[in-house]
Amino acid sequence: MNETETHVLIAGAGPTGLTLACDLARRGVDFRIVDREPRSGSRGKGLQPRTLEVFDDLGVVDAVLASGAPYPPINAYQDGSVVWQGRMHEPAEPTPDVPYPNVWMVPQWRTEEILRDRLAALGGRVERAEVTGFEQDDEGVTVELDGGRRVRAAYLVGADGGRSLVRRRLGVRFDGETHEAERMLIADVRTGDLDRDHWHTWGDMATQKLTVGLCPLPGTDVFQLTAPIGEEETPDLSLETFQKIVSAVADVRLTDIGWTSVYRVNIRMAERFRVGRVFLAGDAAHVHSPAGGQGLNTGVQDAYNLGWKLARGGDTLLDTYEEERLPVAAGVLGISTKLYRKAAQGQADAFRRGEETRQLGIGYPDSPLSVGGGKAGERAPDAPCRSADGRPVRLFDVFRGPHVTVLGFGADHAESVARIDAAYGPAVRACTVGEGGDLVDVEGHVRAAYGTDGVVVVRPDGYIGSYDADPDAYLRSIV
Numbered sequence: 001m002n003e004t005e006t007h008v009l010i011a012g013a014g015p016t017g018l019t020l021a022c023d024l025a026r027r028g029v030d031f032r033i034v035d036r037e038p039r040s041g042s043r044g045k046g047l048q049p050r051t052l053e054v055f056d057d058l059g060v061v062d063a064v065l066a067s068g069a070p071y072p073p074i075n076a077y078q079d080g081s082v083v084w085q086g087r088m089h090e091p092a093e094p095t096p097d098v099p100y101p102n103v104w105m106v107p108q109w110r111t112e113e114i115l116r117d118r119l120a121a122l123g124g125r126v127e128r129a130e131v132t133g134f135e136q137d138d139e140g141v142t143v144e145l146d147g148g149r150r151v152r153a154a155y156l157v158g159a160d161g162g163r164s165l166v167r168r169r170l171g172v173r174f175d176g177e178t179h180e181a182e183r184m185l186i187a188d189v190r191t192g193d194l195d196r197d198h199w200h201t202w203g204d205m206a207t208q209k210l211t212v213g214l215c216p217l218p219g220t221d222v223f224q225l226t227a228p229i230g231e232e233e234t235p236d237l238s239l240e241t242f243q244k245i246v247s248a249v250a251d252v253r254l255t256d257i258g259w260t261s262v263y264r265v266n267i268r269m270a271e272r273f274r275v276g277r278v279f280l281a282g283d284a285a286h287v288h289s290p291a292g293g294q295g296l297n298t299g300v301q302d303a304y305n306l307g308w309k310l311a312r313g314g315d316t317l318l319d320t321y322e323e324e325r326l327p328v329a330a331g332v333l334g335i336s337t338k339l340y341r342k343a344a345q346g347q348a349d350a351f352r353r354g355e356e357t358r359q360l361g362i363g364y365p366d367s368p369l370s371v372g373g374g375k376a377g378e379r380a381p382d383a384p385c386r387s388a389d390g391r392p393v394r395l396f397d398v399f400r401g402p403h404v405t406v407l408g409f410g411a412d413h414a415e416s417v418a419r420i421d422a423a424y425g426p427a428v429r430a431c432t433v434g435e436g437g438d439l440v441d442v443e444g445h446v447r448a449a450y451g452t453d454g455v456v457v458v459r460p461d462g463y464i465g466s467y468d469a470d471p472d473a474y475l476r477s478i479v
Contacts, residue, residue: 003150006032008310009143011131011166012159014039015108016282016299018115018126020157022058023307025122027402032151033119034129035160041259042188042217042224043108044296046071050359050379051297052100054304057400057462061100063114068106069218075198077250088199096445097381098360099396107188107217107224108296131165136277155310156278159303162266164284170275176268176287183265185235187225187242188258189214193251194223202249211249222258229262237262269333273302273322281306286329294332297359302329308402308460317369317478324364332359364463369478372469374451380405380458381449385433386440393439395446398431404479405458406430406471409447411437413455420471427479 008024010017013035021033047055047064055061070091076084092101116126133144134156141156158166167174194200196216200223203210214223227245235241237260246252269286273279282299302325309317363378364370370377382396399405406428408417414432421430431438433446441447450456454468457475466474 003142003152005152006030007154008032008157009034009131009141009151009153009155010157010159011035011143012161012164012282012284013112013116013126014159014161014282014299015044015111015115015296016303017157017159018112018119019054019058019300020159020281020303020307021124021126022060022115022119022122023304023402024311025119025124026058027307027311029311031124032127032153033124034127034131034145036130037128038126039112040109041107041261042186042222043259043261045105045107045215045217045224046297047104047106047111048294048297048359049098049100049102050362051300052104053382053396053462054300056100056396057304058115058118059400060114060118063117064106064111065104067110067114067219068104070102071105072197072199072216074201076201076203078202078204080251096383096443097449099382099394105218107220107222110219111296131160133169134166134278141277154277154313157281157306157310158278158284159281159299160284162268162283162287164280166278167270167280167284170272170278170280172275172280173271174268175271176266178264178266178268183229183231183233184263185225185227185229185237185242185245185260186263187237187260188217188222189225189239189242189254190222190256191252191254193253200250212246214246214252225254235262267333269326269329273326273329274318279306279321285325286333288333294359298329298332301325301359301362304461311402312478320367320369324367324369327366328362328364332362369459369465370463371465371474372467374467375456375464376467376469378464380456380462380464383441383445383449384443385446386442388436388438388440395439395449398429398439399458399462401429402460404428404460404465404475406475407439407446407450407456407458408432408437409450409453409455410434412453416455416471420475424475424479428475 008031010033013033024031055064071088073087075082089103129145132146135142140154143151158164199215201213213226216223239257243254266287270280273285281302288295305325306321365377384394387393406420417430417432433439455471457466457471459465
């Protein structure tokens with residue numbers, strides 16, 4: 001057998017695996033990413049505001065925004081008439097600290113295509129291969145691929161979905177429940193009989209039970225069709241089957257069908273996200289109901305948390321991946337489950353989405369990587385300001401890239417900021433904030449967001465690590 005070496009092997013090239021691959025590539029980390037075949041279909045279509053911020057940092061947010069649109073208003077029909085209109089998300093205007101306030105609808109195949117293109121621009125590619133087994137020891141992981149190939153890696157990341165072979169081979173429990181009786185047909189279909197400005201739904205308004213939904217997917221001529229089916233039904237996933245379902249409630253003719261799936265509600269989470277040199281991320285670590293659009297987004301942020309830690313290495317830092325992400329996944333799982341239950345029970349506000357689904361409030365206040373109190377562990381907000389030469393710049397522009405960022409508020413910190421900048425080179429970007437500094441807080445938005453006259457260290461994944469604590473001691477622990 002041929003055996004090759006790499007630092008990280010990623011199993012699975014969905015949004016989670018691709019995000020991790022892009023992050024490792026821009027950090028200059030040697031890696032390989034493998035998957036059996038490219039995915040198709042709309043699948044998870046909602047990108048939350050925090051995920052858009054991750055994509056900003058990775059350099060793909062413009063392509064994502066150009067490929068999608070806000071969620072359309074919903075039309076609910078009964079007996080051929082619109083009986084209700086509303087929105088799942090109320091549109092919000094950008095603010096100085098939140099540049100992407102709205103969930104953005106992009107078919108999953110397009111999100112993956114954008115990430116693959118970014119990976120290619122960074123010099124990486126997805127290999128068509130399947131992980132069939134692995135063994136780990138104190139020095140690394142020997143991974144078996146189909147065709148008898150083997151790869152020796154320092155670390156293996158299982159981003160290989162809800163049926164994860166990596167998780168099963170680790171023997172990690174996947175606690176939770178599968179609702180076999182609660183199933184949904186999903187398909188990408190075409191029709192010329194509906195406008196593309198609304199999400200069209202049919203059902204029983206008294207019980208809030210959906211019969212059929214047809215949601216226009218932006219940037220395409222396709223609608224995503226959803227329809228619940230009974231526990232005992234075994235439908236043929238053909239155009240004729242879906243046409244029969246639609247014709248029962250509306251005079252709408254389907255002209256074509258693409259990707260199809262039978263979805264069973266799974267609500268599960270792995271008991272561990274790390275076992276030795278093997279990590280679990282995305283659906284391999286947690287699967288959600290589709291309510292609230294949390295699954296894909298949580299996986300992307302698993303990868304964003306893990307990438308910089310794999311690049312630096314060290315067990316103490318790598319242990320914080322599970323310490324930080326497992327509680328977050330549990331909390332997000334609770335949100336999506338609550339929303340799903342509201343829909344299943346026919347509650348009147350079941351389709352409304354609020355602040356809790358945007359993932360901007362997620363943080364790590366109890367993490368060993370959050371020191372100094374105050375805002376330590378919180379998401380690092382954006383803010384407009386100006387550079388020393390008068391150019392407009394945002395904090396997200398300063399954060400963008402694989403480095404750690406140090407913000408020293410006021411002239412008193414100029415000397416320590418300059419020393420940090422000289423000591424750490426490109427691994428750290430150190431700036432003074434204030435009149436005459438590297439960043440001039442013209443309108444006071446930076447001070448309003450951070451509320452300090454001290455020094456703040458922002459981690460590579462956009463969270464405040466050190467707040468009014470010794471920046472040198474903190475940097476020595478993470479750089």
